[in-house]
Amino acid sequence: MQPLAEQVLRWQAEHGRHDLPWQQPADPYRTWISEIMLQQTRVETVIPYFQRFIQRFPDLQALAEASQDEVLALWSGLGYYSRARNLHKAAQQAWQDQQQLPDTLEALNALPGIGRSTAGAILSLGFGQPAPILDGNVKRLFCRHFAIEGWPGKSAIQKQLWALAEAQLPAHDCGRYNQGLMDLGAGICTRSRPACDRCPLRASCQAYRQDQVAALPTPRPRKALPSRHCTLWWLRQGDAILLHRRPEAGIWGGLWSLPQQDEQHDLPSWLDAALSGPVGEPLRLKHTFTHFHLHIRVRESTLSDLPPRLEPAWRWQPLDELDQLGLPAPVRRIAQAMRTPT
Numbered sequence: 599m600q601p602l603a604e605q606v607l608r609w610q611a612e613h614g615r616h617d618l619p620w621q622q623p624a625d626p627y628r629t630w631i632s633e634i635m636l637q638q639t640r641v642e643t644v645i646p647y648f649q650r651f652i653q654r655f656p657d658l659q660a661l662a663e664a665s666q667d668e669v670l671a672l673w674s675g676l677g678y679y680s681r682a683r684n685l686h687k688a689a690q691q692a693w694q695d696q697q698q699l700p701d702t703l704e705a706l707n708a709l710p711g712i713g714r715s716t717a718g719a720i721l722s723l724g725f726g727q728p729a730p731i732l733d734g735n736v737k738r739l740f741c742r743h744f745a746i747e748g749w750p751g752k753s754a755i756q757k758q759l760w761a762l763a764e765a766q767l768p769a770h771d772c773g774r775y776n777q778g779l780m781d782l783g784a785g786i787c788t789r790s791r792p793a794c795d796r797c798p799l800r801a802s803c804q805a806y807r808q809d810q811v812a813a814l815p816t817p818r819p820r821k822a823l824p825s826r827h828c829t830l831w832w833l834r835q836g837d838a839i840l841l842h843r844r845p846e847a848g849i850w851g852g853l854w855s856l857p858q859q860d861e862q863h864d865l866p867s868w869l870d871a872a873l874s875g876p877v878g879e880p881l882r883l884k885h886t887f888t889h890f891h892l893h894i895r896v897r898e899s900t901l902s903d904l905p906p907r908l909e910p911a912w913r914w915q916p917l918d919e920l921d922q923l924g925l926p927a928p929v930r931r932i933a934q935a936m937r938t939p940t
């Protein structure tokens with residue numbers, strides 16, 4: 599066995615995580631849900647979301663037969679909502695094709711939202727097959743351990759890392775080995791304060807030997823994030839608030855948001871015409887996406903002469919039933935602020 603795998607397996611048995619909710623029991627479906635939730639999100643944040651999600655959708659069939667609204671509502675607050683939409687679509691596709699998750703790399707990769715690393719995790723942790731993973735934690739660990747220079751997002755570096763991941767794979771206990779890599783990346787070889795003094799790989803770690811730990815992995819070339827501006831309208835009728843379902847493509851796709859106005863989008867004419875009463879501006883906030891900052895101005899007014907029936911992408915939602923819908927995180931913050939008496 600490769601020395602790295604041996605060390606990781608030995609360490610994982612004693613110090614690794616064995617009782618995360620998706621490990622008890624670990625099956626392909628639960629592994630898949632957890633892996634998708636864990637993309638860009640910390641374990642502590644994911645745990646309650648995972649538990650609620652699994653309680654409502656305990657298996658592939660339950661998820662495949664759910665409505666998108668219900669799936670998004672249980673995802674609300676986790677962010678990166680395309681993950682939830684893809685999860686739902688992939689469940690429908692897998693259920694329709696063979697009533698279970700496939701057990702090959704090619705077939706898993708063909709499902710929406712399942713990349714090579716997620717497929718590797720499902721195969722190794724869920725199906726017990728030998729398959730490498732390369733999530734953010736493992737990339738960082740490998741970049742340091744093998745002193746790989748260059749931003750890991752670059753395709754040449756990715757290729758190099760995948761080749762290493764393949765080469766290090768043990769012939770047995772691959773799921774536990776992958777779990778060990780994730781545990782080490784999350785708890786020992788962390789981004790900002792790696793605990794090299796407690797690391798089982800210290801003796802073979804190139805970055806440690808060369809005093810390159812702080813410099814690796816090479817950071818992404820920096821670009822200042824641009825700013826965008828928008829207005830979100832807080833329009834109440836009694837105890838309900840007017841919401842608009844965002845189109846599938848673009849930010850917050852499929853989520854219910856407040857009516858929005860920005861440089862490219864005006865309010866629909868029926869809504870513009872119904873705005874009446876003084877306009878207040880109770881709140882401003884900023885939300886940062888991976889590729890831009892969004893500066894949000896919240897405006898408040900009253901409505902009169904609304905059309906008797908709203909179009910399907912619009913609805914009045916009771917304020918105490920907002921939890922039942924998938925809402926973007928800033929809209930939940932706004933709802934909370936607007937409902938808290940000052």
Ligand code: SF4
Nearest residue numbers: 787792794797800803
């Ligand atoms: S010795 Fe330090 S840098 Fe190297 S793998 Fe361990 S924690 Fe990471």
